[in-house]
Amino acid sequence: MKFLIENDYDKKSFISPFKILSKIPDNLHQHFYRGYSDGDGCFYINNHNYQYIISGDFKQEWSLIETLFKKLNIKYTIKYITNKKGNSSLIRITNKNDVDVFGNYIYSEYDNIGLKRKYIKFKEIEHNDVIRILKWSKMDNLFLIENYKKYKVDYCMKKLNRTKNSIYAQVKRLKRKNLF
Secondary structure: OHHHHHOOHHHOOOOOOHHHHOOOOHHHHHHHHHHHHHHHEEEEEEOOEEEEEEEEEOOOOOHHHHHHHHHOOOOOEEEEEEEOOEEEEEEEEOOHHHHHHHHHHHOOOOOOOOOHHHHHHHHHHHHOOOOOOOOOOHHHHHHHHHHHHHHHHHHHHHHHOOOHHHHHHHHHHHHHOOOO
16 A cells, blocks of 8 residues: 555546556556556447547546557547536547557457456457448438438438448538538
8 A cells, every 4th residue: 555655546536657657567567557447448339439438537637548549549539527417537539440459458468357348348349340431422412311300310320331420420511512
């Protein structure tokens, strides 16, 4: 306990744990991040939307995680949330490729240490193929124009085999062209 306090771990929501990480050999850092993920992280998949999120206090110091994500060339966002339930913040990866990069980093040399359910969820994401259709055909656009307002996004996602973000982006493009 004394070791943790000496290394500012009692202030972990407000100070990034650079100090304690400096005591861990570089080749074991992925184990530290795996533990961090087991405590506050979440791998998420829904309708071909892949995410990894770490939740924290509203005043959470994210610089350690940002440093890792930059080192791994991972795109991320930080969000601050204020509502009736309280204040919080999160750092989030919102694309499959970067979720795969992070998961492969923390689970490299996987040794069954950590929460098995989180490892299994990551493996589920890793083994899913992302459906990427780059161009929208005239038929797809017509279908979207005719059905989006009536049936909403989930129906269009299933019928067009597209992600929610793809549908939203195309609706926005069509609205700019005054086709919606």
